[in-house]
Amino acid sequence: MTSMWHPFAQMGAVDGNELTIARGEGVYVWDSEGNRYLDGTAGLWFANIGHGRPEIAAAVQAQMENIAAYHTFGEYSNEPAGQLAKRIASLAPVPGSKVFFGSGGSDAVDTAGKLVRQYFHQIGQPERTVFIFRNWGYHGMHGVGTSVAGLSPNREGYGPMIDDVIGVPHDSADALQAAIDEVGAHRVAGLFSEPVIGAGGVRPVSETYLKESRQIVRDAGALYIADEVITGFGRGGDWFASNRFSLEPDIMTFAKGVTSGYLPLGGIVVSPQVAAPFWAEDSPMWRHGYTYSGHATACAAGLANLDVLEREKLPQRALAMETVLTEKLQPLLDLDVVSDIRSGVGMMAAVQFDPELIAADPTFANRADHSVRDHGVITRVIAGGGLQISPPLVITEPELDELVAGHRGGIQAVM
Numbered sequence: 465m466t467s468m469w470h471p472f473a474q475m476g477a478v479d480g481n482e483l484t485i486a487r488g489e490g491v492y493v494w495d496s497e498g499n500r501y502l503d504g505t506a507g508l509w510f511a512n513i514g515h516g517r518p519e520i521a522a523a524v525q526a527q528m529e530n531i532a533a534y535h536t537f538g539e540y541s542n543e544p545a546g547q548l549a550k551r552i553a554s555l556a557p558v559p560g561s562k563v564f565f566g567s568g569g570s571d572a573v574d575t576a577g578k579l580v581r582q583y584f585h586q587i588g589q590p591e592r593t594v595f596i597f598r599n600w601g602y603h604g605m606h607g608v609g610t611s612v613a614g615l616s617p618n619r620e621g622y623g624p625m626i627d628d629v630i631g632v633p634h635d636s637a638d639a640l641q642a643a644i645d646e647v648g649a650h651r652v653a654g655l656f657s658e659p660v661i662g663a664g665g666v667r668p669v670s671e672t673y674l675k676e677s678r679q680i681v682r683d684a685g686a687l688y689i690a691d692e693v694i695t696g697f698g699r700g701g702d703w704f705a706s707n708r709f710s711l712e713p714d715i716m717t718f719a720k721g722v723t724s725g726y727l728p729l730g731g732i733v734v735s736p737q738v739a740a741p742f743w744a745e746d747s748p749m750w751r752h753g754y755t756y757s758g759h760a761t762a763c764a765a766g767l768a769n770l771d772v773l774e775r776e777k778l779p780q781r782a783l784a785m786e787t788v789l790t791e792k793l794q795p796l797l798d799l800d801v802v803s804d805i806r807s808g809v810g811m812m813a814a815v816q817f818d819p820e821l822i823a824a825d826p827t828f829a830n831r832a833d834h835s836v837r838d839h840g841v842i843t844r845v846i847a848g849g850g851l852q853i854s855p856p857l858v859i860t861e862p863e864l865d866e867l868v869a870g871h872r873g874g875i876q877a878v879m
């Protein structure tokens with residue numbers, strides 16, 4: 465019997481069947497019984513630099529010995545938070561951006577949504593309240609993220625949460641334009657968009673779609689919110705996918721890879737235009753923030769993590785390895801049950817099972833997931849009946865071969 469209610473878990477099945485991860489090193493993790501697994505998902509897409517790096521532990525210890533945490537409300541600050549904000553701003557797609565910290569991706573999305581509406585309130589366009597989201601998109605589980613969930617089961621059963629949300633197909637600029645025309649451009653506050661939809665099934669879209677949709681939002685006078693919680697800090701093949709695809713987001717969310725998961729941290733990067741009404745000498749206070757905004761130790765872990773990402777050129781490595789990943793995964797298509805491999809942007813991919821098979825046998829993907837694990841590789845079922853591939857960015861080619869072999873063996877065993 466466990467007392468811990470697990471997230472996204474059928475507790476009736478999980479109770480008594482937990483898999484306790486006890487240790488990690490590089491791309492490998494070990495469970496409490498000593499079994500080793502190749503971590504093919506980097507936890508939940510976060511362990512970009514891999515597990516068990518002593519330099520992060522050392523940075524965290526040093527910070528804790530100074531002061532573990534102090535708040536940053538009002539004029540209070542701490543050195544790691546100030547430095548990390550500066551470094552993230554220097555990597556951001558829009559020069560002169562400001563950084564607002566929280567503790568993870570979901571509160572980053574809430575922070576972004578509240579800032580969008582407050583911004584339009586401040587500049588005298590309070591009628592702009594409509595958020596547009598893309599179907600299949602995932603933006604975390606706080607109030608705003610739940611309301612703009614592109615996976616409808618994540619939205620259902622809560623009654624009305626945030627009003628004025630519209631879902632559009634994830635890959636059609638025309639549909640986005642039509643939705644804006646229908647509601648009226650003057651009512652639109654912003655589009656929430658993952659440069660590559662992650663948890664919704666790893667769905668890369670054409671660069672043309674990304675550029676056109678960005679322009680449509682600009683032309684509507686609304687704000688473009690790039691949700692880079694997964695794609696940021698190297699996973700998308702650059703510091704941010706928004707840099708790579710020149711998206712110039714008005715607001716960009718980040719989390720996960722900012723610390724590679726060593727401590728919880730997230731936040732938003734805000735363009736100078738959106739920050740301006742709040743940064744003038746006589747500007748109003750933005751009545752928003754969290755106890756742990758700019759948490760000193762989390763930010764110290766972030767700084768040490770950026771050092772590793774920079775020193776080992778991991779964003780460049782993810783870019784260089786994206787074709788290798790695709791080439792190594794393609795042969796899985798010879799398995800009858802695999803209908804598609806989606807990949808091509810950075811270190812993220814999906815092995816898609818045949819939709820007819822999934823419809824006829826809804827448990828198949830779960831059985832495959834467990835079987836792949838029995839073959840020594842951690843994978844994960846993602847929306848639409850696929851398996852998630854998002855290893856640490858430090859993964860080597862032989863380790864990638866092991867990841868693919870584990871998938872092949874595991875899937876074959878349940879076919």
Ligand code: PLP
Nearest residue numbers: 568569570602603604691693694
């Ligand atoms: N946004 C995106 C694109 C995500 O993938 C996630 C989590 O997977 C979130 C937001 C929410 O992040 P968190 O789980 O840290 O709250």
